[in-house]
Amino acid sequence: SQTIHQWPATLVQPVGSPLSLECTVEGTSNPNLYWYRQAAGRGLQLLFYSVGIGQISSEVPQNLSASRPQDRQFILSSKKLLLSDSGFYLCAWSPLGGVGYFGPGTRLTVT
Amino acid sequence: TQLLEQSPQFLSIQEGENLTVYCNSSSVFSSLQWYRQEPGEGPVLLVTVVTGGEVKKLKRLTFQFGDARKDSSLHITAAQPGDTGLYLCAGGGGGSNYKLTFGKGTLLTVNP
Numbered sequence: 001s002q003t004i005h006q007w008p009a010t011l012v013q014p015v016g017s018p019l020s021l022e023c024t025v026e027g028t029s030n031p032n033l034y035w036y037r038q039a040a041g042r043g044l045q046l047l048f049y050s051v052g053i054g055q056i057s058s059e060v061p062q063n064l065s066a067s068r069p070q071d072r073q074f075i076l077s078s079k080k081l082l083l084s085d086s087g088f089y090l091c092a093w094s095p096l097g098g099v100g101y102f103g104p105g106t107r108l109t110v111t
Numbered sequence: 112t113q114l115l116e117q118s119p120q121f122l123s124i125q126e127g128e129n130l131t132v133y134c135n136s137s138s139v140f141s142s143l144q145w146y147r148q149e150p151g152e153g154p155v156l157l158v159t160v161v162t163g164g165e166v167k168k169l170k171r172l173t174f175q176f177g178d179a180r181k182d183s184s185l186h187i188t189a190a191q192p193g194d195t196g197l198y199l200c201a202g203g204g205g206g207s208n209y210k211l212t213f214g215k216g217t218l219l220t221v222n223p
Binding site: 032034036042043044046049051059090092094099100101102103104105107 | 142144146151152153154155156159197199201203209210211213214215216218
């Protein structure tokens with residue numbers, strides 16, 4: 001069966017510091033991968049998605065970036081965090097477009 | 112831009128009551144998913160509906176996809192405290208559209 005991992009589970013970082021969140025998927029090949037941010041426990045905002053190694057599409061302008069160095073690895077990064085980057089970050093994978101399976105999430109607090 | 116509106120935003124009921132939450136859009140979706148999310152965790156997929164008019168049942172939960180594939184509803188019979196959570200609907204564009212469009216969710220509290 002497929003599983004998806006995210007780490008760290010929680011993170012507290014000062015403004016201006018760098019960020020690296022990692023997501024890995026097991027048990028599947030060539031998945032579509034997604035990064036979402038959820039504010040205040042409500043709707044999900046799609047940040048990035050990837051349909052293959054090195055292929056990244058950005059949905060919103062921001063100071064975040066994503067990379068996919070391996071088939072089942074997806075990384076969310078920032079060079080300098082802003083207070084507004086605080087939130088709950090969710091990685092998801094999909095075998096086909098339109099169905100998403102989510103990881104456990106990372107709670108990021110920027111202070 | 113495809114948008115999904117969920118209603119109500121908040122719902123607090125007593126154990127044993129029935130409830131329906133709605134997910135509406137002016138856009139057509141190739142599929143629609145319902146998720147439940149508990150605090151501090153990722154959303155968990157409950158069901159996917161793909162055919163207009165489709166009805167799926169999952170124990171006490173009944174999901175319906177509108178005939179025009181623009182809306183959906185989730186009905187819970189005899190709600191239990193374990194049903195408490197954030198219910199999210201998401202629409203898939205299908206084909207080469209790899210993205211899901213999410214509603215803002217309905218926060219359900221079932222009181223014992």
